[in-house]
Amino acid sequence: MLFHCLAGGKHLSDETVAWAKSQNFRVLSPSRAGFSRSESSQRNGASLLQTHVQDTAELVQAVGAAGPVTAVCFGTGFSVALSYAIAHPQRCRDLVAINPIPPMSAIGKASNLKGSFKVGFMAAKYAPVSFKALPYFHARMHRATRETRTSPTVLPGYDLKALETVSGYAAFKQNADDALSNGPDTIWSEASLSLSDWLPSQVRQNSLPRIIWVETADSPFTQNGAFEDFRKSIGADLIKVDRTFPLYASQLPTAFASLRQAV
Structure with a gap:
């Protein structure tokens, strides 16, 4: 079951689809x-996060997952995926x-946030009206031209x-087209969710599934101590790989091999 980023969506690369088929996986995306x-x-009466979690549960049931x-x-x-698991x-x-993004309670401890995520964090806190326009603006730029050099993800500095x-x-x-199809409100709502304290303060490790935390060497958050502290707090196993892109195709074979070894 795939849970996309705020600038993501249901569409997957041919490489990811081919790998899933080779493993005989049934993929819900x-x-x-x-x-x-x-x-x-x-x-x-439900929050956006609660709604996403319930939608996921109903989808899994509707498709008849074995x-x-x-x-x-x-x-x-990560916010929706972990909340669903809980x-x-x-x-x-x-x-x-x-490359999961922890809740604000963990991010707020960081002193070395970089690039666009730092800008987004500061704008959301001190200039929320301006922040509402930022994700939409960057996504529009990326959709408008195939030569855009800036990715509208939270990982800055990529020539995607x-x-x-x-x-x-x-x-x-x-996926950028999908994210923009309903105007900026969807991206703003998703960004607001991710920049909140979405995780309950008391979560016992024994109530969580096994978590594989995949960290890519080219992520600007790789050396972030706050992210590492949060990973340890939820008992996630760390796997390091070289690249963020190609997305999924570069990380899932290693991650699933680790899951099989634990069985």
């Missing part, structure tokens, strides 16, 4: 409600988190077209 020209399904799923997330998708422990076998495969870049462009 939905866009969350509010993306891909869908309407937000936020329920009365057993508990392995959750896979990237970046800000809320539905019988339906989530394990969790693979690629050079680092991704052709099909991976095409999937990213499709």
